[in-house]
Amino acid sequence: MGDLDLRKLRYFVAVAEQLHFGRAAERLFIAQPVLSRQIRALEQELGVALFERDRRGTELTAAGEQLLTDARRLLDSAQAVQRRAVRAARGTGSLTVGFMPGLIVTAPVRALAARHPGLDIELVRTTWDDQIAVLHDGRVDIGFVRPPIDPTGLRVRELYTEPRVVLVSTGHRLAGKQAVEIADLADDVLLQSVEIVPEWRSVAGGSEQPPVPAYRSVEEKLEHVAAGRGIAFLPLSVATFYTRPDVTYIPVSDIADGQVSLAWAADRHGPLIDEFAALAAE
Incomplete structure (x- = not known):
């Protein structure tokens, strides 16, 4: 089995989310026959059927369901790699902090900025739908999150609760x-x-x-x-x-009271993340 083609995975995710080859092709801005060929090629490479197609529509097979879960994470990781490489090329230190509505994160942000005057700190408002996705795909380095969340691939530190x-x-x-x-x-x-x-x-x-x-x-x-x-x-x-x-x-x-936690990707290691996490917990 060869290496997975990220482009084919993106095509697969589009079809899996739309469950319609025509709509997925429109979303990807490619012709439907091209998309169908790419999905068939992916199925041949994996040796499994990913979709069941009949007159009633298109459905994911068990293999397709599993691939969708894994493919989303893999594509997020690939995007994260690209973003981190671009940041490193800029040659300046930066940290991007995510936060959910209603949360005030000024204190730890100010404290970190005071310790590192040249640091570029960006803030990103998140939602229930993307508070974890932005951590996996690299848009955010560390985020204030509100459970319930899927902790897979994350380090999570509970901060406090509120009514x-x-x-x-x-x-x-x-x-x-x-x-x-x-x-x-x-x-x-x-x-x-x-x-x-x-x-x-x-x-x-x-x-x-x-x-x-x-x-x-x-x-x-x-x-x-x-x-x-x-x-x-x-x-x-x-x-x-x-x-x-x-x-x-x-x-x-x-x-029960609601929990506020801090989360970041488990494979991310660095003094800035550790330092900010410590300041947020004070």
Whole structure:
């Protein structure tokens, strides 16, 4: 078996994510016959079928599912290698720090800058969708993250916890309450993944929840809360940072506090990362 071709892997990931050769070809800006040939060539090189194709559509095989998981990580690593090489070529020290909404990271950033006056420190705001991806692909050297996360390939250091609250519209039946229990919210629609609020499973009682829309930001989620379309659980720091007159938050007495952690790629070693991690933990 020869070395894997990163270009073919990118083509495969596009098809695997779209499950449609035509849409994947459009996304890659190549002709569909070319894409089909590249996927067949990859299957021949690996000696396995990656897709099952029939009149109903295209589905991943078990081998395809496994390759998709591994290919994403491999492509992220390849991008990280390129970014680090470019930074090294610049000849100047730099550190890129990621942070989730509601988190204030000024203190450790200032402390590191004071110790290294010539250091270029960049800040990148992340989201639930990319807070880990930016670590794997090299866009961020070290990041403040909010679990749940997949720790594979990462070093993770817990920093502190903070209360989580539920956000409701000001017209909600519970608005104005000093505190609620999660059972009080059983009749509401949860506007986020149950993975983020595992306590919700006890409220849902095993019933199937409606699909959660793909919100790209906290602001989008709050628009839906304000419109009365559902509720959302957020860390207290996020709720207070995004204060608005048509949304209110209520403490929830029986859910666990949210964790804030520091994470960086396990294969990244360097004094700047170690130093910043120590400053963030102070």
